[in-house]
Amino acid sequence: MLLLGVSACDTWDEDINVNPNTPNGLLDDDNDNDVDPSVFLVPMLWSTVDGFDYLAWNVIPAVCEYHGKTKSLSQGNRHKSWHAFDDSGFWVPMYSAIRVVKNLRTVAIKAEDSRYEAIADIWESYTFSMLTNLYGDVPYFDPISDDPPLLSLYDRQSDIYPAILEKLKMAGEELNRTDAPINASSDLIFGGDMLKWKKFSNMLRIRLAMYMSDVATEEAKVILQEILADPEAYPIMQSNDDNATFKNDPIERPSVLFKLSKGKIEEAPFSNVFIERLISLRDPRLPIMAKPVRQVHSNPDTHVLPSNPGAVKYAGQLYGITTDNAHASQWNGGFPFASALGDFFRKEDVTGQPLIESASTPTLIALYAEQEFFLAEAIERGFATGDAQMHYENGIQASFDFYTAEFGSDGYEGAYGSEGVDSFDEYINQTSVSYKGGRDKLTLIAEQKWLASFFLGLEPYFDHRRTMLPELRASSGAENFGPNGSGSKFPSRAAYSDAELANNPANVEKARASGYDVPIKSDESRNEAKMWILQNSDLQMPIFQEPVYSSDYPIIQSIEGSGTDFKQWYDLHWKTMFWWE
Numbered sequence: 299m300l301l302l303g304v305s306a307c308d309t310w311d312e313d314i315n316v317n318p319n320t321p322n323g324l325l326d327d328d329n330d331n332d333v334d335p336s337v338f339l340v341p342m343l344w345s346t347v348d349g350f351d352y353l354a355w356n357v358i359p360a361v362c363e364y365h366g367k368t369k370s371l372s373q374g375n376r377h378k379s380w381h382a383f384d385d386s387g388f389w390v391p392m393y394s395a396i397r398v399v400k401n402l403r404t405v406a407i408k409a410e411d412s413r414y415e416a417i418a419d420i421w422e423s424y425t426f427s428m429l430t431n432l433y434g435d436v437p438y439f440d441p442i443s444d445d446p447p448l449l450s451l452y453d454r455q456s457d458i459y460p461a462i463l464e465k466l467k468m469a470g471e472e473l474n475r476t477d478a479p480i481n482a483s484s485d486l487i488f489g490g491d492m493l494k495w496k497k498f499s500n501m502l503r504i505r506l507a508m509y510m511s512d513v514a515t516e517e518a519k520v521i522l523q524e525i526l527a528d529p530e531a532y533p534i535m536q537s538n539d540d541n542a543t544f545k546n547d548p549i550e551r552p553s554v555l556f557k558l559s560k561g562k563i564e565e566a567p568f569s570n571v572f573i574e575r576l577i578s579l580r581d582p583r584l585p586i587m588a589k590p591v592r593q594v595h596s597n598p599d600t601h602v603l604p605s606n607p608g609a610v611k612y613a614g615q616l617y618g619i620t621t622d623n624a625h626a627s628q629w630n631g632g633f634p635f636a637s638a639l640g641d642f643f644r645k646e647d648v649t650g651q652p653l654i655e656s657a658s659t660p661t662l663i664a665l666y667a668e669q670e671f672f673l674a675e676a677i678e679r680g681f682a683t684g685d686a687q688m689h690y691e692n693g694i695q696a697s698f699d700f701y702t703a704e705f706g707s708d709g710y711e712g713a714y715g716s717e718g719v720d721s722f723d724e725y726i727n728q729t730s731v732s733y734k735g736g737r738d739k740l741t742l743i744a745e746q747k748w749l750a751s752f753f754l755g756l757e758p759y760f761d762h763r764r765t766m767l768p769e770l771r772a773s774s775g776a777e778n779f780g781p782n783g784s785g786s787k788f789p790s791r792a793a794y795s796d797a798e799l800a801n802n803p804a805n806v807e808k809a810r811a812s813g814y815d816v817p818i819k820s821d822e823s824r825n826e827a828k829m830w831i832l833q834n835s836d837l838q839m840p841i842f843q844e845p846v847y848s849s850d851y852p853i854i855q856s857i858e859g860s861g862t863d864f865k866q867w868y869d870l871h872w873k874t875m876f877w878w879e
Contacts, residue, residue, distance in 0.1 A: 335414035336481035338402040342418070343486055344551055345398045346425045347544045347661050349391025351554040354661075354755045357383060359566070361789065362748070362758045363770045366569035366615030366636070383432070389795035392429050396422060396441055412472050413480055413492060419469035420499045423462045424663070427506060430458045431760045432792050434829030435813035437805075449802045452809035455830040459510050463503055463521060470499030470532065486545045487663065493533065498542050500525050500532050501664050505757075508672050509764055511681065512834040522682045526673075535666040538700050542664040548657035555643050556657040560650040567636035570602075570614035571770070574876060575749070577606045579730055580719045585709030586701045587752065588612055588637040595635065599865050601852040602630050602872075610712035612637045617875065620775030621847045630852045642701060643753065662754045667696035671747035678739050687733040690743055691726055697750035698722065730878060741767050745878075763788055764835065769877040773844035784825045788837040793824055843871040 359365040399422040406414035422442065429436050437450030438458045479490035488494040503521055511518040525532040535541070546553040568588050576584040590610045595601035604611035615636040619626040627633070645653040670693035677686035697703075704710065705725070710718055719725050729735045733742060744767035751758045762770065772786040779785050798806050810818040814827035828835065845851055845867050853861030873879040 333405050333409070334481075335402060335406045335409055335411055336484040338398070338405055339414070339417070339481070339484040340486060342395070342398045342402045342421060343544060345395035346392065346421065347663075348551070349395055350388060350428060350755060351661055353383075353388055354753060355554050355558070356562075356566075358756055358759045359752065362762055363569050363571045363617050364752050364758075365566040366571075366617045366619075367566050383789065383792035384795070388432065388792070389429075390797055392425055393437075393441060395425050399425070400442075413477055416469040416472040416499075417480075417495055419465050419472075420495060420502070423466045423469070423499075424502060426458065426462055427502065428756055430455050430462075430829075431509065431831070432756065433794060434791050434827075435809045449805060452805050452813065454813065456514075459506060459514070459831070460517070463506055466499045466503050466506075470496050470503075473499075475533075486551075487542055494540055494542075497533050497535050497540050498664060500534050501542070501669050504534070504669060504672050504676075505664070508676060509760060510831050511676075511679070512764070513831055515681070519681045522676050526682050526684065535664075535669050538666050538696055540666055541662075541700070543660035543662055545660055546658050548654050552657035553659040553661065555639065555659050556652045556654075558644075558652075563638055563644070563650065564633045567615045567633055567638050569617040571617050571875060572749075572752075573612055573614035573637055574605060575745075575878065577612065577713075578876075578878060579728065580714055580717070580725070581749070582698060582703035582705050582707070582710050582725075583701050583749070584612055585610070585707075585713045586640050586642045586703055588640045590712075591637055592634040593631065595631065595852075600861055601635075601864075602868070606713050607717040608711065608713040608715040610709075612713060616845075618771070618773035618776060618842075618844065620773055620779070620844060625847045625851075628851070628854050628857075664757075665696070665700070665750070665754060667693045667700065667750045668747065668754065668757070669693075670696060671743050671750070674743050675740065678743065686739070690733055690746070693743075693750060694726060694731075694746050695722060697746075700750075740765070741769075741877075744768050759789075763790070763832065763837065766835065766837065766839075769840050771842045771875055771877070772839040774841050775844040777841070780825075781820075781822045783821060784837075786839050786841055787825060788839055790825050790828055790832060790837055793821075840877075842875045843867070845871075 360367045399418050403415055403418035403422075406412070406418060426436075426438060430438070434455050435452045436455075436458070438453040438461065440446050440450035440453075473492050473496040475493055475496070477492035479492060482490035485491075488498070503525060507518040507521040525534060546556075548556075573584070573588060575581075576587075584606070591604060591613050594611050595603055602613065602616075604613040606612050613630075613636055615633075616629045619629060630636075643659055644656045646656075647653060670689045673682070673684065674686045674689035674693065676682045677684045677689065705718065705720055705722070719728070725731060726733075727735075730737065731742070731746070733739065744762075744765050747761065748758065748768060751761070766788065770788070774786075776784075776786045780787070784790070794806050794809070814829060815833060816823060816827050818824045818827045825837075828837075845864070848854060848857050848860035849863045850867040851860055852864050
């Protein structure tokens with residue numbers, strides 16, 4: 299219909315015929331050689347960050363058991379449906395971001411400034427890595443071409459990955475250690491530091507090499523070994539100073555955590571799984587990442603009590619409830635009895651409204667701690683040589699330093715009283731943490747990486763889906779929802795966007811039919827279908843017995859007969875939710 303309309307009518311506005319895959323018209327003038335590339339840097343960075351930030355808050359933490367959401371049966375931890383991935387508006391913003399990348403690259407080429415051109419390539423690769431990791435086969439070569447068609451073909455993930463990795467390598471090599479800084483005020487990630495951009499390119503190569511390591515092991519080894527063998531040519535992050543974080547601000551680009559309403563925050567307290575693991579490890583990040591509960595129960599026979607030994611109490615909302623919203627929100631008294639985001643992420647006044655300083659909470663893109671855990675895993679699996687234990691412990695220390703988590707602080711004493719540990723050495727020598735303490739080493743690495751990766755964009759989802767470690771569990775009630783969601787399996791991918799289904803149906807259908815190990819014909823087969831990097835993965839989650847409403851629930855004063863079997867359920871099933879027990 300669109301093609302017929304174009305041929306039959308020449309009176310429409312000009313922009314109706316603009317190809318959405320091409321850069322905007324700002325750069326069409328042949329006399330724009332004097333345009334400063336830095337003008338396009340902030341829009342490029344923000345277009346990607348703003349496109350994934352809400353998904354990183356609203357969906358990923360629930361899917362990965364950081365949050366225990368009680369509203370909306372479609373949310374990740376409810377295991378009913380995964381349309382929270384699909385309705386998040388991710389596809390269109392990411393492809394719009396690619397067009398903004400082209401703007402920067404075009405100006406950089408005209409200005410003969412290879413620094414900005416390399417940055418454009420690195421950022422384009424980062425943006426496309428999220429697209430292909432979330433959807434699988436996506437349009438790649440057409441959208442990045444000089445003259446993209448209106449309807450892009452879908453490319454295989456097995457072709458996209460090598461192309462991205464090669465582009466990252468070339469962009470990193472283009473940047474020199476001695477390059478002058480770019481405009482610091484426009485570079486809201488690294489403040490103009492070219493060496494940090496070079497390190498970021500290699501960090502992304504490490505990340506993607508590990509993501510594809512199960513299906514392209516030899517190729518991943520080559521990349522990892524090349525980087526580690528020549529730190530002069532391929533420098534990597536050395537400390538938290540090299541972290542890739544987008545600097546939000548209160549005026550133009552506020553953090554999503556500042557923009558969230560009080561109601562949205564109350565829908566998503568931390569999960570009991572996340573809080574209980576921090577408590578069990580006597581972890582110093584607990585009082586920084588989480589707020590204390592507002593109210594505390596007193597009777598363990600009728601309710602779940604906080605398990606931390608200190609005077610200041612922390613607890614999580616039960617993860618994975620599949621009953622309706624009203625019943626889920628009543629668990630254990632609801633939000634006042636669970637811990638929410640700590641001041642590190644969102645400072646609030648007494649009414650729960652965010653303080654203006656929370657608008658500057660940075661968006662996390664890539665962390666030194668994440669890199670160190672990747673390297674520990676790579677060495678442990680024989681992909682590279684080195685000291686896996688050193689990188690593992692570096693990752694833990696880096697996460698502690700990132701949060702300024704101290705064992706002797708008032709917050710730590712409030713959480714653990716006299717039962718805490720006294721130092722980092724004592725922490726890592728606990729049986730549950732010690733690299734030589736007898737636990738499976740890949741589980742150790744994945745567990746600490748999971749703790750360190752909260753709110754790290756979409757990466758916790760991508761990484762857990764790859765390893766299925768630590769063994770996050772699904773509730774027994776989730777098994778009922780396989781036909782219209784993932785059921786008790788970890789979600790394998792998001793559905794292609796409605797915009798693509800409407801505008802590019804033939805190519806979408808071709809991708810669905812041939813892009814995965816099984817054709818995608820329904821919501822159920824959508825989650826069964828595995829993209830290229832997941833061919834060797836089993837996404838089935840272990841199961842715990844969900845409490846039955848309302849007899850297995852903690853007592854609800856307004857519900858007669860509630861809580862009659864709570865103690866029995868608690869004694870039999872509470873600890874089965876925790877892989878470390």
